[in-house]
Amino acid sequence: MADSTHEIPEWKTTLIQTALQSNILTFGTFTLKSHRISPYFVNCGLFSRAKLIKAISSAYARELHAQTLRDPKFHFDVLFGPAYKGIPLCATVCDKLADLDEARYGEVGYSFNRKEVKDHGEGGLMVGEQLKGKRCVIIDDVMTAGTAIREAIEIIKSQGGELVGIIVAVDRQEKMVSEGEKAGNGDDGGARGSTIGEVRRETGVPVMAVLTLGDLIAGMGRLGRWDEVKQMQAYYEQYKPTD
Numbered sequence: 001m002a003d004s005t006h007e008i009p010e011w012k013t014t015l016i017q018t019a020l021q022s023n024i025l026t027f028g029t030f031t032l033k034s035h036r037i038s039p040y041f042v043n044c045g046l047f048s049r050a051k052l053i054k055a056i057s058s059a060y061a062r063e064l065h066a067q068t069l070r071d072p073k074f075h076f077d078v079l080f081g082p083a084y085k086g087i088p089l090c091a092t093v094c095d096k097l098a099d100l101d102e103a104r105y106g107e108v109g110y111s112f113n114r115k116e117v118k119d120h121g122e123g124g125l126m127v128g129e130q131l132k133g134k135r136c137v138i139i140d141d142v143m144t145a146g147t148a149i150r151e152a153i154e155i156i157k158s159q160g161g162e163l164v165g166i167i168v169a170v171d172r173q174e175k176m177v178s179e180g181e182k183a184g185n186g187d188d189g190g191a192r193g194s195t196i197g198e199v200r201r202e203t204g205v206p207v208m209a210v211l212t213l214g215d216l217i218a219g220m221g222r223l224g225r226w227d228e229v230k231q232m233q234a235y236y237e238q239y240k241p242t243d
């Protein structure tokens with residue numbers, strides 16, 4: 001669902017308002033990693049002040065905790081935050097999980113990669129907990145075409161970890177990128193399934209999002225920002241998935 005009548009809890013509207021006031025959620029013309037041109041952009045790098053990082057890390061922790069309560073088989077040892085925007089997230093969400101339930105989450109660790117391998121000192125690609133034999137949850141900022149998530153999955157595999165879940169702050173609810181788009185020819189307008197659905201099918205693990213595009217549209221409607229609602233709805237119509 002991606003319309004302004006979609007019901008969202010009050011805390012989501014508050015989070016969206018905070019994101020708007022802090023320029024985390026902005027409107028204009030943005031080229032995405034997938035080369036799609038979007039009228040809105042979510043810059044999670046700007047959750048960079050104490051009350052902002054507290055708000056978003058608490059929201060991730062609550063969502064992970066809710067999944068733990070929904071599915072008693074959902075256990076994880078490590079939060080893996082891919083460079084760069086995943087780095088502060090994995091550390092701060094670990095801290096919030098311990099605040100929520102230290103008996104349950106006190107031993108959860110965090111880990112992140114470097115974008116370039118370090119060739120001195122302790123060396124290597126990884127920082128934090130070792131992943132070998134560990135149940136890992138990927139924590140990242142935004143999912144559009146899923147390229148960043150697939151890279152993170154490969155890192156976990158290469159380190160001998162087991163992927164058990166994925167969580168992002170925002171699922172942009174976009175259809176998968178076509179071969180034509182990958183080759184730089186733009187979208188062919190064809191109907192395709194969602195990125196998030198495809199990642200769920202490929203991995204078989206829960207893929208969670210604190211907010212979806214539908215939530216952003218509903219929240220902006222609650223805030224009376226109808227111009228932005230229209231822009232996001234038009235973008236959704238262009239790239240909406242079949243599932």
Ligand SMILES: O=P(O)(O)OC[C@H]1O[C@H](OP(=O)(O)OP(=O)(O)O)[C@H](O)[C@@H]1O
Nearest residue numbers: 033083084085142143144145146147148
């Ligand atoms: O689903 P996708 O199409 O892959 O796009 C979303 C990803 O792209 C950006 O990361 P980027 O790789 O630019 O790294 P950053 O964390 O250094 O900003 C963004 O932060 C998301 O993680």
Ligand SMILES: O=C(O)c1cc(=O)[nH]c(=O)[nH]1
Nearest residue numbers: 032033041042043142144
């Ligand atoms: O798809 C992307 O590259 C992307 C979208 C978005 O809203 N925010 C972001 O950091 N990246």
